[in-house]
Amino acid sequence: MNLLEEMNYRQWQKRNSQVFHGLSAEQQRQARKKGYYNSGWGKVKSSWELLQDFKNSTYKVVSLFEHELNKGNLAKAIDLAIIESEKAQKMSEEGKKELEKVSKNLHKIADKALDKYPLL
Known part of the structure; x- marks a missing residue:
């Protein structure tokens, strides 16, 4: 079993899906345009990094x-x-x-x- 950051492939997919479904519909469309694809180790890992960019911009605190x-x-x-x-x-x-x-x-x-x- 291939593990990365103590998670297997299915756990990475599940985490990606949960974060992806937490985004707005517009953000989901943008993520897909930028290459979000939750299948295959390489794509799952790159999709996680892509989702982090969306997640960080979503919760940006402005005074x-x-x-x-x-x-x-x-x-x-x-x-x-x-x-x-x-x-x-x-x-x-x-x-x-x-x-x-x-x-x-x-x-x-x-x-x-x-x-x-x-x-x-």
Whole structure:
């Protein structure tokens, strides 16, 4: 039995089919045009690579900033950038406070341990 990446031929075919059927009808047509054919080791492997390109482009994450910028709405993109930076600053301040609280608690525990078990 020929194995590649710990999967046999039928498992590769099944994985390809599942991903292929998860694409939109238009993406399926494009995949077929680009050479998707789920039969034969060589074609199954090349089809998997082809499907990865479609899968990666399908789930491409775009921030609201990029979305507004692409639409040409510069003012709203700048507003979103300012809001995001304010949120980031607030989160960093909250994180700093939490770290200081944990640090004080650790120092108290260390001081108690040193009082209980003095160094020689």
